[in-house]
Amino acid sequence: SVMVTSYAQAGKMEHARDLFNRCPTKSLLLWNLMIQAYAQDGHCRQALEIFHVMNLESCPTPDEATLQIVLAACSYEGYVDGGRDCFISMQQDHGLVPEVEHFCCIADCLGRAGLLVQAEMLIRSMPCLPNSAAWTSLLGSCNLHGDVQLGASIMDNFLELEETAAPYILLSNIYA
Numbered sequence: 001s002v003m004v005t006s007y008a009q010a011g012k013m014e015h016a017r018d019l020f021n022r023c024p025t026k027s028l029l030l031w032n033l034m035i036q037a038y039a040q041d042g043h044c045r046q047a048l049e050i051f052h053v054m055n056l057e058s059c060p061t062p063d064e065a066t067l068q069i070v071l072a073a074c075s076y077e078g079y080v081d082g083g084r085d086c087f088i089s090m091q092q093d094h095g096l097v098p099e100v101e102h103f104c105c106i107a108d109c110l111g112r113a114g115l116l117v118q119a120e121m122l123i124r125s126m127p128c129l130p131n132s133a134a135w136t137s138l139l140g141s142c143n144l145h146g147d148v149q150l151g152a153s154i155m156d157n158f159l160e161l162e163e164t165a166a167p168y169i170l171l172s173n174i175y176a
Helices: 002-009 013-022 028-040 044-057 064-077 080-092 100-112 116-125 132-145 148-153 155-161 166-175
Strands: none
Touching: 002 013, 002 028, 013 028, 028 044, 028 064, 044 064, 044 080, 064 080, 064 100, 080 100, 100 116, 100 132, 116 132, 116 148, 132 148, 132 155, 132 166, 148 155, 148 166
């Protein structure tokens, strides 16, 4: 796994993939490293492909970290359908209970895709208390899509959690 990580960090994804493919037994850590390497390199589709191969081989079973990596990959690219499929699969196929980080990834994915109202509804309906990362993500998406009204309306939620300069900076960027 160290060599796969080294190749991936050096941007040599073909070498990383080749070494990964030649491993006779792949640990969950190795699968996660390969999925994350593709995601961080901006290759969401390849990250999802590795995840699907992992599911087909049924060994090892994905865990919460695996699904968070896949959801983050979908979020980076604004790949809403892939994110939703993964989120549903997490619960139905793998019996995993989504945590706040998983909800944040889906909300971020929706926000990047311009589905700001859906992202806000998801954050507000989470079975757990939304954290500042959820609101930061939505505020960043408001900035990306120039939605001043929604950005201003979520400031109160942000301020209930913590008093930092970050939300004010993001909001000022929306107005700029």
